[in-house]
Amino acid sequence: MATFADLNDFFRDGLDLPIGGKVYRVPPADAATGLFCQKLMTVGINAANGKQIDEAELTDDGEKDLYRRVLGTAFDEMIEDGVSWAKIKHCGITAFLWIAGDEDSAAKYWQADPEAEAPKETARTAGRSTR
Template structure:
C-alpha cells in the first residue's frame, strides 16, 4: 500500500508579508477563524451578485468587527505591526491579504497584495473570475453547511 509523505515535509501553512523592510510571518489560523473567513467570503460574493442568503448579515462589518477580523486573520502579527508603528492603511492591507489567503487561496491573496488593494487592478478577466468564484463556492460547500442541512431535513420525509 502506498504511503503518503508527512504533510509537514512539503506543506507550508504560513503567509509571509514584506512590510516596510521587515518580513512578518502569519501563522495558519485556527479552524474557527478559517470557517468564519470562508463564510464571510461566501456572503460577500453573494452580496456582490445581488443575492440574499442566510449569510447576508455577515457581508457588512462595522469598524470594531473589521478590526477584530484583521486581528484574527493576522494573529500575533497584528500586535507586531502595531508595535512597529506600521500605518493603519498598511495594517488593513495586510489584514485583507491574510483574509483572502485564508478564505480563498495564496494566489488570490498575492494578486490583492500586488494590486495595492485596488480591486480593479486584480481582476484578471471574466473567465478567470468565474472560475475563481466557482472554486470558492466548491471549497465552502465542503464545510457541510447548506447541503447537509438540506439532506438532514429531507431524510425521513415521504413524498
C-alpha cells in the first residue's frame, strides 16, 4: 500500500510577487474564492469560444472586488505601499490565473509585456461598454 508524505512538507502555499525590490506574498485562496475563479475562467473560455453564457453567472458580488479577493492581504499591503493601479491589476490577473489555473500560467502572464497584452481601442469600439 502506498504511503503519502505530509503535504505540508512539499506543497508551496501562496504566491510570491516581486515589485520594486519588495516581495508581496499572496496567500492561498480559500475554497469559495477558488471555486469562483474556476467558474469565472470557465465562463470566459466559453465566451471566447462563442458559446452562449448565462449572464447570471457573472453577477456574483465577488466579481466587483476580484483583485482584492484574489490578492488577499497583499492587496492592502500594495495599496499602503503606493503601488500603481496598473501594477495591482497585473498582480491581480496573475493571482487569478494561479488560482484558476496553475503557477506556470500565472508566470507566463507575469512575464508578458502589459502594453502588448492590452487590447487596443479603435474608433469602432471607443466609448462602447464591454459589459
